[in-house]
Amino acid sequence: MTLDPELLRERAASALLAARDRTRLLTTCVEDPDLIAQHSPLMSPLVWDLAHIGNQEEQWLLRTVGGRDALRPDIDSVYDAFEHPRATRPSLPLLAPDEAHGYVADVRGRVLDILERAPLHGAPLLDSGFAFGMIAQHEQQHDETMLITHQLRHGPAVLTAPEPPPAPDDILPAEVLVPGGPFTMGTATEPWALDNERPAHRRLVPSFLIDTTPVSNGAYQRFIEAGGYEDPRWWAAEGWAQVQKHTLRAPLFWKRDGGQWLRRRFGVTEPVPPDEPVLHVSWYEADAYARWAGRRLPSEAEWEKAARHDPATGRARRFPWGDEDPTPAHANLGQRHLRPAPVGSYPDGQSPLGVRQLIGDVWEWTASDFLPYPGFAAFPYREYSEVFFGDEYKVLRGGSFAVGEVACRGTFRNWDLPVRRQIFSGFRTARDADPAAHA
Ligand code: AVJ
Ligand code: FE
Numbered sequence: 001m002t003l004d005p006e007l008l009r010e011r012a013a014s015a016l017l018a019a020r021d022r023t024r025l026l027t028t029c030v031e032d033p034d035l036i037a038q039h040s041p042l043m044s045p046l047v048w049d050l051a052h053i054g055n056q057e058e059q060w061l062l063r064t065v066g067g068r069d070a071l072r073p074d075i076d077s078v079y080d081a082f083e084h085p086r087a088t089r090p091s092l093p094l095l096a097p098d099e100a101h102g103y104v105a106d107v108r109g110r111v112l113d114i115l116e117r118a119p120l121h122g123a124p125l126l127d128s129g130f131a132f133g134m135i136a137q138h139e140q141q142h143d144e145t146m147l148i149t150h151q152l153r154h155g156p157a158v159l160t161a162p163e164p165p166p167a168p169d170d171i172l173p174a175e176v177l178v179p180g181g182p183f184t185m186g187t188a189t190e191p192w193a194l195d196n197e198r199p200a201h202r203r204l205v206p207s208f209l210i211d212t213t214p215v216s217n218g219a220y221q222r223f224i225e226a227g228g229y230e231d232p233r234w235w236a237a238e239g240w241a242q243v244q245k246h247t248l249r250a251p252l253f254w255k256r257d258g259g260q261w262l263r264r265r266f267g268v269t270e271p272v273p274p275d276e277p278v279l280h281v282s283w284y285e286a287d288a289y290a291r292w293a294g295r296r297l298p299s300e301a302e303w304e305k306a307a308r309h310d311p312a313t314g315r316a317r318r319f320p321w322g323d324e325d326p327t328p329a330h331a332n333l334g335q336r337h338l339r340p341a342p343v344g345s346y347p348d349g350q351s352p353l354g355v356r357q358l359i360g361d362v363w364e365w366t367a368s369d370f371l372p373y374p375g376f377a378a379f380p381y382r383e384y385s386e387v388f389f390g391d392e393y394k395v396l397r398g399g400s401f402a403v404g405e406v407a408c409r410g411t412f413r414n415w416d417l418p419v420r421r422q423i424f425s426g427f428r429t430a431r432d433a434d435p436a437a438h439a
Contacts, residue, residue: 009115009129012132012133015132016115018136018140018405019140022334022335025159026147027046027146034155035047035097038087039153043148043422046149047095050100050104051075051094051103053142054100054104055075055079056079056135057108062107062110065131066118068110078092078093082383115129125380127191139404140406143402144407147424148423151265152422153267158267161338162336164332164337165341168345175210175211176209176306178208178309179207180204180433181205183205183305183314184201184202185301185373187200193411194412194413195377195384195385195386196376196385197373198373208430209433210430211430212354213343213344214343215278215427216276216343217272218274219278220251220278220281221274223292224250226292234288234291234292252421260272265338275342275343276340277357277361277426280421286425294431296429298367299368300395304410307397308410311352318410319349319409320352320355320358320359320410326360326405326408329349331346331399332361333359333404335401335404340424345357346360358398359399359409360398361400361426362400362427363396363398363414363423364398364427364428365425365426366394369390369392369393370388370389370394370413371389372386392417393415393418395415397413
């Protein structure tokens with residue numbers, strides 16, 4: 001895809017700006033003590049994320065792309081995610097909140113100047129403005145991380161957003177048949193796709209059925225009420241060990257109150273809404289639910305085929321609805337709302353086969369380990385993806401309500417440990433097609 005350089009510059013500038021507006025919101029809605037505090041050992045202090053965003057931007061855009069002198073080489077090590085695990089970050093010599101705000105603004109001012117002049121071709125990092133797109137995505141990824149920190153934080157609500165629109169009342173089939181055959185997984189043409197989404201390659205995916213929508217709280221509650229958390233039959237061995245060790249009984253943030261389930265969401269406690277996709281479940285919980293339901297999690301290839309394959313043309317689309325960038329009619333993205341929309345929402349965002357809410361709302365656990373595609377090459381740094389490949393991490397697809405538009409597409413791959421549930425994770429289930437019915 002060749003794009004007009006002025007249009008690319010505009011896109012890069014607006015992606016960087018959108019990320020920064022969100023970063024500012026997330027780091028100015030609480031007082032300094034809440035920026036410095038560690039709200040969970042799983043997370044960094046918010047002020048670490050803030051300066052880390054600026055430091056990555058300084059390293060890639062100011063120094064590497066712009067060829068400028070380093071602004072704060074003295075802080076590189078403090079904001080290196082590999083040198084310091086999250087739990088240890090509060091004890092680092094972090095920039096104070098006002099210094100961190102000043103630092104990221106200083107870097108950004110210089111970067112916008114570089115963006116105006118940089119050639120957007122001639123080197124892999126420059127082509128189509130890749131480095132600028134990568135850094136806008138990086139900031140949005142940390143914005144999602146900071147929103148997770150806000151969800152873990154105790155205290156009164158500081159964030160507000162309008163409610164998502166109600167779901168249309170059309171009757172949907174519970175599942176959709178995806179016909180067997182080859183499809184193109186990954187991308188060769190998406191200009192800001194990250195290394196692990198490449199290269200594009202053909203995959204043969206046999207027929208399967210996949211849920212039309214993510215699994216709802218109501219459906220998940222039936223698993224709880226059927227004794228799902230008390231029966232080792234449904235659980236992978238390590239999952240069952242987690243259930244026992246932590247006496248798990250429900251998704252994270254749920255609490256039993258007499259006859260009903262309540263959950264805490266960004267400082268507000270409310271009854272669990274039955275029509276909303278289930279959120280804050282581990283891979284083990286998703287896997288156990290699927291087994292209880294007589295089903296399984298989709299593989300990553302199945303998920304991507306359901307989301308991108310157009311049976312009419314045989315082509316893989318950028319998004320389930322086509323090739324246009326997401327609008328508010330297509331998907332619940334970008335922290336526009338502070339929750340997933342009810343299952344069955346966003347008919348304009350459905351796939352050619354009628355699968356809904358693949359993009360946005362909740363990250364969807366897949367059955368797959370995080371592995372490189374055939375022909376993978378780390379770019380531009382091994383620590384983005386390559387060091388995580390193996391059987392330790394499971395892939396999540398589709399993005400949550402907290403994912404920035406620039407950081408989400410049909411090929412995007414996220415990954416996390418199967419025990420994690422503070423992330424905005426849900427799932428949908430699948431099953432093999434009946435071989436007799438679809439020979
Ligand atoms: C792709 C979401 C797993 O947050 O750990 C941020 C993204 N990489 N900074 C993460 C990332 C470096 C990454 N995930
Ligand atoms: Fe980072």
